[in-house]
Amino acid sequence: MRARGQTAVGTPERAAFPANVLERIDRLLHRIGVRLLSQSWIRALVWxxxxxxxxVNASTMPAMYGAVVAIAIVVAVLHAATLVWALGRPWFAVGAATVAVAATTLLTAMGHGDRPWPMPVITTVTCALMVFILAVREKWLLPVAGAVLPVVAATFAALPWHTGGWGRFATNVITAISVCALVVIFGILIGQWQQSRAELLKQQEIAATAQERRLLMEERNRIARELHDVVAHGLSVISIQASTLQYRIEDVPAEVVAELDDITDSARSALVEMRGLLAVLRQEDGENLLAPQPTMSFVPTLIESTRRGAESVRLHVEGELDDPRVSEATSLSVYRIVQEALSNALRHAPGSDIEVSIAITPEHVFVEVLNSAPTASVRATEGHGFGLRGMHERASFVRGSLTAEPTPEGGFVIHAVLPCWLAEEPIDRQSEPDDGAPAPPSEIES
Structure with missing residues (x-):
């Protein structure tokens, strides 16, 4: 019983062993075939x-057929060169092969004896190689011409010199044309297989791209759903509660009502931007936006909406916030950096004084957001520090630089240098500005 059980278990393993070996051999041959048919390998094999x-040709014609050595070498070089010409100048290769074969027939006419003639063996092999290259790479007319014209030229060149029977002559011509015909058929089949494989690989690449695009859209839709269900819902609740608080509670002070109105406006503005973001995420491309993106010209409005959340928020501007020299990408990055810096200051330094400075020069936009030490207790918040990372990414996106560091007085400063326009070549700049980075103006006008 035990031996029988071992035999029953071992039989599938022994049966699977040859199948695995054959599968590995098939993969190896497939890889070798693909490499041999690649452009670099084909050129190497042709050379x-x-x-x-x-x-072989330059040595056999003088040795076996008594041809003149110098002329034999010239003809051999011409005939061998047709293999390389077949890669780039196919019709020229066919013409050169026709001339070379006719010259070979004439050179070997006097001393062929009982040897193959008018198409010596090496001549037939060279023609077959050229025809194979043409059949793999070109349309059917070229390989057929490459197979027929040299044999016809050899036949007509040999007729005035032929003195014996026609049996060997006809056998040699028929053998040469048959070999070339078989090579033409085989080469065309190889060429068709290459074309089919290329189309298959193209279709697989298209399918893979479509699959990747589908997965990307699914992920973007999932993120959009999460933002809609969680963030947008939370903002809606904040807006509703802030706007109805004065009606639900009696004797609410006027300053509290104003604060609640600002909270409501901020929540509604965030909801509008959230809806635009959701629309972009649900599109297959993010080129068409449903609402205009904020630019530097919106910074004063942003500052005004932030003033009630801090002791003091001041804006200093040098230049025009709607300067046409500043690209839309840079203008949007400036707004988002200021927005995130203000949010961080309100969150992590309550009661601090905040100064926002923007200077526009012909080549760069300098942004600085400085907050003093907090005057109220800092409430612990949950987060992963994505604000600073997002500002760095905003600056890097337009090939600018951004630094964020505490001040000796206990505050925090964020400084960004952004190019007005994206350069043609990438700027070799890290996230930290180097010593050669341009410096902002020393004084910024109010």
Whole structure:
């Protein structure tokens, strides 16, 4: 029983062993075939074949057929060169092969004896190699012409010199044309297989791209759903509660009502931007936006809406916030950096004084957000520090730089240098500005 059980278990393993070996051999042959049919390998094989047939042809014609050495070398070089010409100048290769074969027939006419003639063996092999290259790479007319014209030229060149029976002559011509015909058929089949494989690979690449695009859209839709269900809902609740508090509670002070109105406006503005973001996420491309993106010209409005959340928020501007020299991407990055810096200051330094400075020069936009030490207790918040990372990414996106560091007085400063326009070539700049980075103006006018 035990031996029988071992046999029953071991039989599938022994049966699977040859299948695995055959599968590995098939993969190896497939890889070798793909490499041999690649452009670099084909050129290497063609050059090696050219050298081989040149050596054999230049040595056999004088040794076996009594041809003149110098002329034999010239003809051999011409015939061997047709293999390389077949890669780039196919019709020229066919013409050169026709001339070379006719010259070979004439050179070997006097001393062929009982040897193959008018198409010596090496001549037939060289023609077959050229025809194979043409059949793989070109349409059917070129390989057919490359197979027929050299044989016809050899036949007509040999007729005035032929004195014996026609049996060997006809056999040699028929053999040469048959070999070339078989090579033409085989080469065309290889060429069709290459074309089919290329189309298959193209279709697979298109399918993979479509799959990647579908997965990307699914992920973007999932993020959009999460933002809609969690963030947008939370903002809506904040807006509703802030706007109805004065009606639900009696004797609410006027300053509290004003504060609640600001909270309501901020929540509604955030909801509008959230809806635009959700629309972009649900599009297949983010080129078409449903609402205009904020720019530097919106910074004063942003400052005004922030003033009630801090002791003091001041804005200093040098230049025009709607300067046409500043690209839309840079203008949007300035707004988002200021927005995030203000949010961080209100969150982590309550009661602090905040100064926002923006200077526009012909080449750069300098942004600085400085807050003093907090005067109220800092409430612990949950987060992962994505605000500073987002500002760095905003600056890097337009090939600018951004630094964020505490001040000796206990405050915090964020300084960004952004180019007005994206340069043609990437700017070699890290997240921290180097010593050669341009410096902002020393005084910024109010």
């Amino acid at each position: 090696l074949s050219m050298i081989a047939v040149l050596i």
